[in-house]
Amino acid sequence: MNRTSLAIVNETDQFERERFNLWFKEEFEKETNIRAETKANTMALIATKGTLDWAYPPFILASTASALGWEVSIFFSFYGLELLKKDLQLGVSPLGNPAMPMKMPIGPEWFRGIDWKIPNAIKGNVPGFELMAKSMFNSNLKQKGVASIEELRSACIEAEVKMVACQMTVDLFGYDKSDFVPEVSEWVGAASFLPLAAKADVCLYI
Numbered sequence: 001m002n003r004t005s006l007a008i009v010n011e012t013d014q015f016e017r018e019r020f021n022l023w024f025k026e027e028f029e030k031e032t033n034i035r036a037e038t039k040a041n042t043m044a045l046i047a048t049k050g051t052l053d054w055a056y057p058p059f060i061l062a063s064t065a066s067a068l069g070w071e072v073s074i075f076f077s078f079y080g081l082e083l084l085k086k087d088l089q090l091g092v093s094p095l096g097n098p099a100m101p102m103k104m105p106i107g108p109e110w111f112r113g114i115d116w117k118i119p120n121a122i123k124g125n126v127p128g129f130e131l132m133a134k135s136m137f138n139s140n141l142k143q144k145g146v147a148s149i150e151e152l153r154s155a156c157i158e159a160e161v162k163m164v165a166c167q168m169t170v171d172l173f174g175y176d177k178s179d180f181v182p183e184v185s186e187w188v189g190a191a192s193f194l195p196l197a198a199k200a201d202v203c204l205y206i
Contacts, residue, residue, distance in 0.1 A: 041065075044193075044200035045074045050082030052090040052137060052149065057206050058083070059152035065202075066159035073200075074156075075193045077166035080206075081173070084165060084180045088149060092134045157183045164193060 043065045047058040058080075062072045076084050083090075141148070147155070157163070165180065167187045177187065186192070197203045 041070045041202070042200045043070050043072045043202045044197040045072070046205045047074055047076050047080035047083060048078050049206065050079030050090065052092040052134060054206070055083050055090055055149045056152070059149065059156055061204065062161045063152055063155045063159060066156065066161050073162040073164055073196055075164045075166065078169050081165060081169055081175065083149070083153070084163060084184055086179065086181055090149060091130060092137045093130050164188060166190070
């Protein structure tokens with residue numbers, strides 16, 4: 001084979017390789033897009049707080065994500081288990097929480113907009129202050145049209161958000177499974193939940 005013929009063969013091979021690479025790239029991108037469109041996003045939340053104010057983030061995030069078609073799981077551990085109880089008795093404590101505003105739920109608009117900077121010495125020593133803070137918190141939520149924790153939890157249950165309870169914490173605190181809503185899907189430890197969290201598109205610790 002002379003040099004001219006060899007050059008033609010090499011050019012042909014190069015052309016075929018480039019055409020194949022282009023075809024492969026287009027098919028790969030097409031398949032990737034199809035999988036991205038058909039795959040549901042997943043979210044894993046770890047809820048560890050049991051107060052009224054900290055109960056909102058996991059249920060708001062979970063209900064919103066599920067409404068968007070995401071697959072959501074919440075792992076309730078330590079004080080977060082309070083959010084799974086049939087009888088919710090969630091309090092709110094402004095003590096040691098300088099970021100929490102104390103706003104009056106009554107009076108004119110300018111008065112309700114004031115952030116009352118109350119010293120911890122008063123918050124911690126005035127009898128019934130936490131009950132008053134809880135009442136004010138609930139009143140503000142109602143005025144702003146924010147759903148209750150019971151309503152948000154029900155919305156999550158209806159949307160098939162997976163409620164997972166930490167069995168170790170249940171044993172540690174001496175709880176009974178009958179204390180919790182029947183919609184708890186699993187009673188497992190961290191070792192069982194971590195593989196699910198590792199595969200999630202979004203994993204948040206709250």
